[in-house]
Amino acid sequence: MKKTLCLLFLVSILFGCDDMSMTINLSLPEHETLLVVNATAEADNNLKVYVTNSIDPLSSDFFEYIDDAVVLLKGEQLLDTLMFDSIKGYYLSNEVLEGGKIYQIEVKYSDFSTVFSEVYVPYAVQILAAELGAISDYFRAFEFKIDDPLAQDDFYLLRMKGYIEDVGWEGLWFESSEPSFDNKDFWEESFDGRKILFNDQLFNGTNKTFYMDIDYWEELDSVKVVLHTVSESFYKYHMSRRLQNQNGPSEILGAEPVVVYSNIQNGFGVFAATAKTDFIITTD
CATH class of the missing domain: 2.60.40 (Immunoglobulin-like)
Incomplete structure (x- = not known):
């Protein structure tokens, strides 16, 4: 009798659990859209600055370059207001950058918070x-x-x-x-x-x-x-990007995600040299 009852109990469990999936409801904070600025200051070259805005990680939208921001290059004083190249998708300076100097960039656009960053351009090691x-x-x-x-x-x-x-x-x-x-x-x-x-x-x-x-x-x-x-900043940004790629896509219940390095105040991205x-x- 006990064997019969146990068998019926197991059968009821198997038929009652034909769908073993689990639904997890998560309450995620609302995404705050910020400016994303990426630029590499190369000694003896003009500065190129890419400006976009961040996208909600759960969104299927694609990013687009912002072509009407105000992008300023500064040293000890204002050096240049960069112009947007619609063919190449970046802002380009007229100023040729020099090794051994500190440069700042400032980007203003619409109602977004103004973003800032600075970097020291190294001398080339021979x-x-x-x-x-x-x-x-x-x-x-x-x-x-x-x-x-x-x-x-x-x-x-x-x-x-x-x-x-x-x-x-x-x-x-x-x-x-x-x-x-x-x-x-x-x-x-x-x-x-x-x-x-x-x-x-x-x-x-x-x-x-x-x-x-x-x-x-x-x-x-x-x-x-x-x-x-x-x-x-160049080293930390690219090392963190590589670590993120090596870890693969982060699942909700998987490994802890890697935070990519950024030195852009009030935004995301990197100003490197x-x-x-x-x-x-x-x-x-």
Whole structure:
């Protein structure tokens, strides 16, 4: 009798739970739309500023560039009022930026809160020497040396390029066991080789030589190492973006989401800075 009752009880549970889905009602705060400003101040170049507005994460809307904002570039005084390029979708300054200076941007639009930010444009750290080494299969040893500035935190973006006649410069794949490189932070781009962000925490203020293996084939005429000295805001923004991408989409009951770095007051986005140097060596 007990067995019969238990069996009937289990059957009633199975038939009563044919829909095992769960509905969770969430009360989310109302989205506050803010200006989104992204700009990278490149030494010896004009400033480009992209202006949009934030979109509710649950919305299916697409962002659009704002073309009638007031975008100001300042140093110790007002330097320029940027004009919008309708073809390229950004505001462009007439002012050529210089390394070793601090710049501010201010963006005003409609009823949005005015946004501000500032960044120090670094000097380019020069490449002192570069050398090609032995060939092994489809790779060739390569090394280059820099003189890292003393008593300051420096951040870098490295990429390698190769020149082929009738083709031009193309990005190269490279590998390295350099302790300053975190292999998870390689940016793998099939159309433009590989690049990596790193800092000088392990070699601050020293002459530093980097060793690596680069893609190599007979058609290569020259190899170019391209080194960008970047601002801390550039480093933090792109590192947080990569961490967010590595974690994948955040589910309601899944992993804690990664907050992407921003240094835009009263808004979102980043005002970053870079200074570039390169060194070309022939393959002969």
